[in-house]
Amino acid sequence: MSSNMITLALSKGRIFEETLPLLAAAGIEVLEDPEKSRKLILPTNHADVRVVLVRASDVPTYVEYGGADMGVSGKDSLIEHGTQGLYQPLDLRIAKCRVSVAVRKDFDYERAVKQGSRLKVATKYTSIAREFFAAKGVHVDMVKLYGSMELAPLTGLADAIVDLVSTGNTLKANHLVEVERIMDISSYLVVNQAALKLKRERLRRIIDAFASAIPQSS
Numbered sequence: 772m773s774s775n776m777i778t779l780a781l782s783k784g785r786i787f788e789e790t791l792p793l794l795a796a797a798g799i800e801v802l803e804d805p806e807k808s809r810k811l812i813l814p815t816n817h818a819d820v821r822v823v824l825v826r827a828s829d830v831p832t833y834v835e836y837g838g839a840d841m842g843v844s845g846k847d848s849l850i851e852h853g854t855q856g857l858y859q860p861l862d863l864r865i866a867k868c869r870v871s872v873a874v875r876k877d878f879d880y881e882r883a884v885k886q887g888s889r890l891k892v893a894t895k896y897t898s899i900a901r902e903f904f905a906a907k908g909v910h911v912d913m914v915k916l917y918g919s920m921e922l923a924p925l926t927g928l929a930d931a932i933v934d935l936v937s938t939g940n941t942l943k944a945n946h947l948v949e950v951e952r953i954m955d956i957s958s959y960l961v962v963n964q965a966a967l968k969l970k971r972e973r974l975r976r977i978i979d980a981f982a983s984a985i986p987q988s989s
């Protein structure tokens with residue numbers, strides 16, 4: 772963590788896009804477009820503020836260990852990573868979706884649950900899935916995947932998936948149906964606790980500006 776620089780960790784795609792208006796409210800403008808540049812460190816209009824581009828699931832790690840002073844992370848990634856050492860001052864209400872259970876249209880989920888069958892569940896979100904099925908009293912065999920969960924029930928790898936859903940179009944396109952909504956997800960501002968002490972004033976200003984620009988509805 773370079774001492775005088777403020778480093779903000781973001782992931783490319785929806786989180787980057789939806790964070791731009793919040794940065795604008797803080798007077799921060801990113802000077803390069805991540806979709807056009809191969810750079811992983813992007814300068815801003817402030818010489819002492821930069822953006823680093825990392826995988827969405829790596830944002831909590833960067834911020835926890837001080838590779839970045841602050842970051843924007845989906846609640847899904849935060850829960851899976853654990854929130855130790857992270858200050859989470861704001862629910863930014865961006866990049867909204869939900870974590871759901873989905874199965875093939877022709878799989879009788881209700882019946883499987885009622886009968887107490889073991890359920891084979893494929894997911895990237897093993898902590899969320901484990902806790903959810905344990906609370907329901909359903910025994911599961913967990914299959915850890917890193918992407919394209921939708922394929923698992925179609926190939927016989929799993930009976931069910933636990934994945935993020937927003938419009939539901941991806942499920943529909945793959946003949947899957949949502950059978951449980953586990954939790955609503957949005958992205959949070961996360962801050963390194965040591966940085967918050969060392970760079971208090973500048974980080975506070977950014978946090979306050981973000982707070983003033985959080986979308987109110989939907």
Ligand code: PRT
Nearest residue numbers: 782784827828845846866867868935936937938939940941
């Ligand atoms: O893509 P990559 O493997 O690099 O990482 P990632 O998928 O973790 O990152 P990214 O950038 O795709 O998502 C970052 C964050 O955005 C997630 O951690 C969520 O908090 C949030 N978010 C909001 C979503 C979605 N909506 C979303 N719809 N993340 C992923 N999706 C995917 C979902 O996994 C599914 O494959 O979109 C598909 C479903 O979308 P619908 O609209 O068809 O339902």
Ligand code: MG
Nearest residue numbers: 784827918919
């Ligand atoms: Mg993705």
